[in-house]
Amino acid sequence: DAGVIQSPRHEVTEMGQEVTLRCKPISGHDYLFWYRQTMMRGLELLIYFNNNVPIDDSGMPEDRFSAKMPNASFSTLKIQPSEPRDSAVYFCASKWSRGNTQYFGPGTRLTVL
Amino acid sequence: DQQVKQNSPSLSVQEGRISILNCDYTNSMFDYFLWYKKYPAEGPTFLISISSIKDKNEDGRFTVFLNKSAKHLSLHIVPSQPGDSAVYFCAAYAPSGTYKYIFGTGTRLKVLA
Numbered sequence: 001d002a003g004v005i006q007s008p009r010h011e012v013t014e015m016g017q018e019v020t021l022r023c024k025p026i027s028g029h030d031y032l033f034w035y036r037q038t039m040m041r042g043l044e045l046l047i048y049f050n051n052n053v054p055i056d057d058s059g060m061p062e063d064r065f066s067a068k069m070p071n072a073s074f075s076t077l078k079i080q081p082s083e084p085r086d087s088a089v090y091f092c093a094s095k096w097s098r099g100n101t102q103y104f105g106p107g108t109r110l111t112v113l
Numbered sequence: 114d115q116q117v118k119q120n121s122p123s124l125s126v127q128e129g130r131i132s133i134l135n136c137d138y139t140n141s142m143f144d145y146f147l148w149y150k151k152y153p154a155e156g157p158t159f160l161i162s163i164s165s166i167k168d169k170n171e172d173g174r175f176t177v178f179l180n181k182s183a184k185h186l187s188l189h190i191v192p193s194q195p196g197d198s199a200v201y202f203c204a205a206y207a208p209s210g211t212y213k214y215i216f217g218t219g220t221r222l223k224v225l226a
């Protein structure tokens with residue numbers, strides 16, 4: 001059974017460019033979470049969805065960040081324009097409403113030059 | 114404001130000995146706690162959890178202890194094995210509120226052969 005799938009695994013871009021990260025949650029899971037991992041702050045929750053609806057985006061750092069979930073099997077996190085301080089590993093996770101455990105994807109390592 | 118703190122960024126333990134990883138929290142509304150393990154270039158994977166109605170939960174070599182009055186939890190690994198070398202994150206949340214996990218910054222465990 002496939003876990004959470006993220007693409008790309010690595011992304012290198014130049015400052016000012018648009019970046020789109022993609023996530024496919026585990027089938028049947030109705031919660032989806034986007035996290036960012038940095039050395040200083042560890043794992044930070046950016047936004048989460050329930051049944052494709054954004055519930056809490058208070059962790060989104062700036063208006064340059066946006067996330068969508070057009071259907072139950074796909075979500076995107078977009079950064080436009082990107083800046084060097086956005087360099088981090090971005091994780092997507094999903095969970096079933098009746099469970100307590102979130103399942104993480106392998107992450108996307110973003111480098112903004 | 115770091116609601117979940119892991120004050121030891123790293124820990125080295127000899128193979129076969131006990132590893133003790135610590136985590137402190139400040140929000141008394143948290144009622145569910147989890148530990149995740151993370152290998153390089155992979156997403157965090159669920160290890161063990163505990164509800165606030167318990168003070169101990171065991172799963173094989175892994176035991177989590179919860180001291181609610183001290184707002185402290187710890188993960189014990191006995192005996193430690195080289196394959197346990199990873200970064201360990203504790204997380205907390207209040208299911209009665211939102212499904213937002215609050216993660217600590219992680220502790221890097223190195224088990225020496």
